[in-house]
Amino acid sequence: MKKIFALLLALVMTLSLVACGGGGEGGNTESSKxxxxxxxxxxxxxxxxxxxxxxxxxxxxxxxxLATQGYEVGEVEITVGTTYEAVGEGLVAGTxxxxxxxxxxxxxxxxxxxxILTATRxxxxxxxxxxxxxxxxxxxxxxxxQAVSYRALFIAGPSGKGQELLNKVNNGKELTWEDLDSAxxxxxxxxxxxxxxxxALWLQDHYDKGISDLKSAVQSDSYASAFxxxxxxxVDVLVTYADARRDxxxxxxxxFGRSGSIWEETGIIGVTAPxxxxxxxxxxxxxxxxxxxxxxxxQAFINIGNTDAGKKVIAIYSHNGxxxxxxxxYDNERAAQKLIQELTAAN
Numbered sequence: 096m097k098k099i100f101a102l103l104l105a106l107v108m109t110l111s112l113v114a115c116g117g118g119g120e121g122g123n124t125e126s127s128k129x130x131x132x133x134x135x136x137x138x139x140x141x142x143x144x145x146x147x148x149x150x151x152x153x154x155x156x157x158x159x160x161l162a163t164q165g166y167e168v169g170e171v172e173i174t175v176g177t178t179y180e181a182v183g184e185g186l187v188a189g190t191x192x193x194x195x196x197x198x199x200x201x202x203x204x205x206x207x208x209x210x211i212l213t214a215t216r217x218x219x220x221x222x223x224x225x226x227x228x229x230x231x232x233x234x235x236x237x238x239x240x241q242a243v244s245y246r247a248l249f250i251a252g253p254s255g256k257g258q259e260l261l262n263k264v265n266n267g268k269e270l271t272w273e274d275l276d277s278a279x280x281x282x283x284x285x286x287x288x289x290x291x292x293x294x295a296l297w298l299q300d301h302y303d304k305g306i307s308d309l310k311s312a313v314q315s316d317s318y319a320s321a322f323x324x325x326x327x328x329x330v331d332v333l334v335t336y337a338d339a340r341r342d343x344x345x346x347x348x349x350x351f352g353r354s355g356s357i358w359e360e361t362g363i364i365g366v367t368a369p370x371x372x373x374x375x376x377x378x379x380x381x382x383x384x385x386x387x388x389x390x391x392x393x394q395a396f397i398n399i400g401n402t403d404a405g406k407k408v409i410a411i412y413s414h415n416g417x418x419x420x421x422x423x424x425y426d427n428e429r430a431a432q433k434l435i436q437e438l439t440a441a442n
Contacts, residue, residue, distance in 0.1 A: 130168045130383055133157065136175070136182045136191045138200065140287075141342075141411060142319045143175035149411045156405060160395035166388070178316070179284045183208065189380030193392065195412065198428045199288040201374045205422065211393050212375040213420040215400075216413050218242040219337055226264050229363035235341060241415060243372050246337040247289035247297075249365030251278075252325035253353070257332060261362040270364060272302040280312040281321040281333040285435065289336040290318070292431050293367040299434070301365075319343070325361070326351035332364065338413055371425060373412060393419055 135153070137146050154171040161168050174191075176182035179200045185191035187207030194200075194208065201210050217237035221229050229235070229248070251257035251264075256278050263270060275298075283290025295306045306312055313330065315321035322343045324330045340357050347357035375396055377384045399405035400416035409415070 128165050132170045134172045134191050135193045137195050138179045138182050139317050146175050153408050156399050164391040179286045186378040189378050192381045194376050197288045197373050198371050198425050199292045200286040201376050202428045202432050203286045207379050208376040210374045210376045210420045212417040214373045214414040215241045215416045226363040244369035247293045247367040248363050251364045253360040254328040254331045260364050264364045278331040281315045281330040282312050288370045294334040297367045326353050
């Protein structure tokens with residue numbers, strides 16, 4: 096009987112161990128640590144070909160960093176969405192696992208996207224609310240202070256109308272709505288904080304008008320095409336992030352064919368309130384995303400952002416590193432989105 100009891104006890108213990116070691120959410124089984132393909136998508140704030148080229152090393156970096164946390168990733172697939180909205184929709188659908196998207200895009204699609212990191216970036220030598228303070232003809236330089244927010248700027252170009260508006264600002268005169276409405280504008284998609292949302296709020300605050308009230312506002316598919324239009328005189332004003340001229344200073348003279356520097360031929364006619372930085376968000380509907388992988392991705396991107404090689408890659412978005420984020424960080428962005436939706440509905 097003692098032998099039978101011992102055998103039964105051993106059997107019960109074995110079954111208990113099997114049950115405890117089974118799968119389920121949060122389980123640390125070998126299969127849960129294997130990922131066939133991790134799908135990462137970027138928004139087209141730069142030209143897609145440029146983003147794909149610069150971010151190629153990120154594939155191996157992510158595989159290596161996730162490997163140190165026990166994840167075996169077969170392939171990291173990097174794509175660039177046709178629009179900001181396309182990346183948001185991919186996160187909602189679960190066809191994209193990880194998206195590097197602005198706060199505005201995250202908020203618009205937060206029913207299917209979860210923010211896990213906020214980008215830090217180099218601060219700038221200029222950060223005034225007054226547009227005239229940006230117009231000393233000198234390049235805007237990076238500072239050694241890290242920032243978790245940035246400004247959107249209204250940049251007037253070398254066209255006759257652009258210079259007319261700029262001269263008025265530099266002479267200390269207030270622009271009227273009629274001044275702005277007489278210009279041709281380049282804007283970005285409606286979920287772009289710097290290319291639409293915060294400029295629209297600025298117009299609402301100053302003129303009780305929105306971007307949709309402008310007679311001529313064309314949507315550009317990237318900031319590169321927006322600056323090309325500005326250089327050629329197709330548009331007089333564009334809206335963009337504060338350090339965009341630094342990114343396009345060289346191409347202003349080479350690819351875009353201008354003779355003067357971008358700092359001499361363009362100027363600022365409006366400055367928005369600070370915008371919370373870009374996000375790294377994950378899909379709530381992805382088949383592979385869970386709390387363990389989120390924690391691993393957070394650490395992986397933070398580690399990548401702390402290396403020189405990693406900084407070269409994420410500099411494509413002017414990112415310098417990452418810190419853990421939570422949804423409430425973007426409550427002001429939600430308020431901004433709500434106002435934009437109200438303004439759009441009213442028009």
